[in-house]
Amino acid sequence: MSETPLKVVILGSTGSIGCQAVEICAQYPDRLEVVALAAHSSKKLLAAQAAELGVARTVLSQVDGPGALVELAELPEADLVLNALVGAAGVEASYATLKAGKTLALANKESMVVAGDLLMPLARPGQLLPVDSEHAALFQCLLGEDTSEVTNLWITASGGPFRGRKRNDLLAVTRAEALAHPNWSMGAKISIDSATLMNKGLEVIEAHHLFALPYSRIKVVQHPQSCIHSLVEYVDGSFKAHLGVTDMRIPIQYALSYPRRWPAAFDASLDLCELGSLDFSRPDTETFGCLRLAMEAGEAGGTLPCVLNAANEVAVAAFLNSQIGFLDIERIVETCLAGHCREDVVSIEQLLAVDAETRAKATELL
Numbered sequence: 001m002s003e004t005p006l007k008v009v010i011l012g013s014t015g016s017i018g019c020q021a022v023e024i025c026a027q028y029p030d031r032l033e034v035v036a037l038a039a040h041s042s043k044k045l046l047a048a049q050a051a052e053l054g055v056a057r058t059v060l061s062q063v064d065g066p067g068a069l070v071e072l073a074e075l076p077e078a079d080l081v082l083n084a085l086v087g088a089a090g091v092e093a094s095y096a097t098l099k100a101g102k103t104l105a106l107a108n109k110e111s112m113v114v115a116g117d118l119l120m121p122l123a124r125p126g127q128l129l130p131v132d133s134e135h136a137a138l139f140q141c142l143l144g145e146d147t148s149e150v151t152n153l154w155i156t157a158s159g160g161p162f163r164g165r166k167r168n169d170l171l172a173v174t175r176a177e178a179l180a181h182p183n184w185s186m187g188a189k190i191s192i193d194s195a196t197l198m199n200k201g202l203e204v205i206e207a208h209h210l211f212a213l214p215y216s217r218i219k220v221v222q223h224p225q226s227c228i229h230s231l232v233e234y235v236d237g238s239f240k241a242h243l244g245v246t247d248m249r250i251p252i253q254y255a256l257s258y259p260r261r262w263p264a265a266f267d268a269s270l271d272l273c274e275l276g277s278l279d280f281s282r283p284d285t286e287t288f289g290c291l292r293l294a295m296e297a298g299e300a301g302g303t304l305p306c307v308l309n310a311a312n313e314v315a316v317a318a319f320l321n322s323q324i325g326f327l328d329i330e331r332i333v334e335t336c337l338a339g340h341c342r343e344d345v346v347s348i349e350q351l352l353a354v355d356a357e358t359r360a361k362a363t364e365l366l
């Protein structure tokens with residue numbers, strides 16, 4: 001096979017998703033050519049990755065500023081931008097990537113949560129490839145189907161490290177306990193979001209935008225084994241599910257190989273007989289109020305998901321810094337949402353202003 005390699009930009013290359021993407025690119029040098037890498041603060045790791053992959057162009061956003069990330073997203077030679085930044089810091093890069101007509105492989109779910117109303121109208125079919133495992137699963141279950149024949153999207157949730165606990169049990173949980181996800185190894189922010197179930201709420205909003213379905217038809221089912229990554233239910237009663245081992249290299253690689261599939265470079269076999277059984281139950285939105293808040297903010301729409309996300313980012317950072325308790329995350333998000341006057345989303349500038357305002361408010365509430 002002598003196709004020209006896909007020219008790839010990796011934003012957030014030093015993070016959990018970014019490092020796995022670098023690994024995949026190193027495994028497929030004839031198919032993937034990395035033309036630029038960006039990180040925020042991990043200077044040494046970024047330099048080592050650039051040396052390994054032979055990449056001339058790197059950005060350290062802490063030094064070069066966020067505008068340098070947008071420049072990479074717009075690089076004329078790039079075909080695909082993998083946005084693996086964490087938080088709303090990824091919004092402008094997602095927007096610039098789509099605007100420049102390049103394929104966006106999206107791990108940075110926060111950019112879809114905050115700016116889905118602006119991003120989706122820019123994306124032509126096949127230009128936006130979800131990396132988040134649930135959305136990569138839904139995307140694959142929807143291939144060759146007509147969305148008008150979909151009854152429901154079912155997003156699976158592991159339940160996180162505190163599944164089965166009640167609110168009283170959550171009062172004194174520690175940072176280390178919250179970071180210990182049972183099934184996935186991920187960056188710190190998404191690990192805390194998984195413990196509060198905010199992550200699932202963000203994913204419902206992400207799915208609403210990506211697949212253009214109303215919230216009433218996006219369901220969450222708790223499935224502790226995380227073996228089924230999500231399901232689509234069709235009008236004829238058929239369900240299509242996507243299964244696999246819990247390894248993000250699978251959805252990252254698929255976004256890079258799409259519409260082809262390449263062999264996994266690690267043992268990705270799933271032993272169903274060994275697994276034995278799969279469990280399903282309803283998520284507990286009484287205990288995990290962040291899931292409920294996210295679904296309400298999504299339903300209300302406009303600038304509310306931006307507020308939800310910004311307040312959550314501040315609260316999660318404070319929890320990781322041992323400044324607040326676990327349940328304070330929900331309190332801060334709820335207070336910021338209640339104090340915000342919803343507007344329709346009209347521009348990135350408006351969202352950046354709402355984001356900044358909310359961060360200031362959330363910081364006062366710590």
Ligand code: NDP
Pocket residue numbers: 011012013014015016017018038039040041042043061084085086087089107108109110131132133184185186187188189190248
């Ligand atoms: P990490 O925290 O591991 O990595 C984040 C990356 O973004 C790092 O490269 C970091 O740079 C960079 N970064 C951090 N802050 C900023 C900033 N203010 N401006 C620019 N760059 C910044 O995160 P993950 O890899 O876990 O997650 C990345 C995204 O993917 C998130 O949106 C997450 O929700 C999503 N995701 C992650 C999954 C996972 O398994 N990890 C699964 C599904 C989705 P540096 O380290 O150099 O400071």
Ligand code: MG
Pocket residue numbers: 132133134203
């Ligand atoms: Mg996910």
